[in-house]
Amino acid sequence: MDKQNLTAAELTKLDQKHFIHPTSSIQEQQEHGAAIIFKEGNGVYLTDVNGKTYIEGMASLWNVNVGYGRKELAKVAQEQMEALAFSSCFATFSNEPAIRLAAKLAELTPGDLQAAFFTSGGSESNDTAYKLVRHYWKVKGQPQKTKIISREKGYHGVAVGSTSATGIKDFHHMTSSLAPGFLHVEAFSTEALRELIIQEGADTIAAFIAEPVQGAGGVNIPPDDYFKEVRRICDEHQILFIADEVITGFGRTGKWFACEHYGVTPDVMLVAKGISSGYSQLGAVIVREFIHQDLIKYSEGTLLHGFTYSGHPTACAVALKNIEILEEEQLIENAEKMGLIFSNHLQQLQQECKIVGEIRSLGLIGALELVKDQETNERFPAKVSPKVIAEARKRGLILRTVTFGNADTIVFSPPLVINEQEIKEMFDILKEAIEAVQAQLFASEK
Incomplete structure (x- = not known):
């Protein structure tokens, strides 16, 4: 079979036989083929x-x-691949595109969000954040602060941790092995959040996570003062506030990041998707200066968390060019x-x-x-x-x-x-x- 000239029917048969589709009906694929x-x-x-x-x-x-068909993004990917397609960032190795992108994210994000940990996408960014905030409290001498509060109808991904944080119950039905330590609260009720914190004990809660605008849950937009009150509650109870901007980041809502609409700076921001416009697989966890400095001060030994493609040079080069397009156009x-x-x-x-x-x-x-x-x-x-x-x-x-x-x-x-x-x-x-x-x-x- 000539792989360069497959018909639609031939592609459909191969798809049915060999390709398990994400978030799709396996039965429908087998019955009707790819949509x-x-x-x-x-x-x-x-x-x-x-x-x-x-x-x-x-x-x-x-x-x-x-948008699609951006030849300038293909060009920068080719140039970076020819120069340095990939190199590890483990053991403090680094590369120029990753360094430049981390600095650019510090420039673009609100407040004192300063340092980035790179991932391959949104689910990895979420799971990384849960581990980082728990590690943060551990090195700060409060290892009991482990619980993550998320919201009903919130979507945070499909890795084990991010599935557990997701507040859409349908995603919980696939497996009975959800991760412990995740709580869910009514989406836009700050009173319900306060009550849950009191019930569980603030000294057991590491972070509260929310999408500024809920995406997969139905594009649910908060009241204007909701996140300011959330910020006050988190500060009052020494709980880190994580903003999941995987969908809303990089211009989707008419600002660089949706939390800017509500006048708040999260302690941790999660990004992916629009950071590269899908031209390369990339995500990031961005933390405020005080978190970065505390991790430097209190951590010992190796931070035993990282992905093969954390700080991927080609992905970071594509993201830099993507951001340049967002700015220039x-x-x-x-x-x-x-x-x-x-x-x-x-x-x-x-x-x-x-x-x-x-x-x-x-x-x-x-x-x-x-x-x-x-x-x-x-x-x-x-x-x-x-x-x-x-x-x-x-x-x-x-x-x-x-x-x-x-x-x-x-x-x-x-x-x-x-x-x-x-x-x-x-x-x-x-x-x-x-x-x-x-x-x-x-x-x-x-």
């Missing part, structure tokens, strides 16, 4: 092996911030500007489609709920959003659905390069898809 086999991308568009083009309304997995400003247009289209869709309920957005991340009755918020007996997603895909638009618990939600996260015309095109397709499903739903009731 789409992509071949190339440009800007906000992807093209499949059959030549059909789609608007990528999710920037793939919330991460292709600078003013894509954070574009996210803010296009976010207002995006919000207007959401409002119009709510007015014109009777099954569109609550809408919410911040910059270029958003969501809409599907309901049977806008006034009462009554839901349909069966989830409707997957049907809308399927209709949108037929028409050339890729979005995601959230159906955990009572949610029947469509979420959005387009590349930050999107323009006004492309936003209109996206919402025109979505409206057609919603109206098609809407007609089916109410026709069946007659």
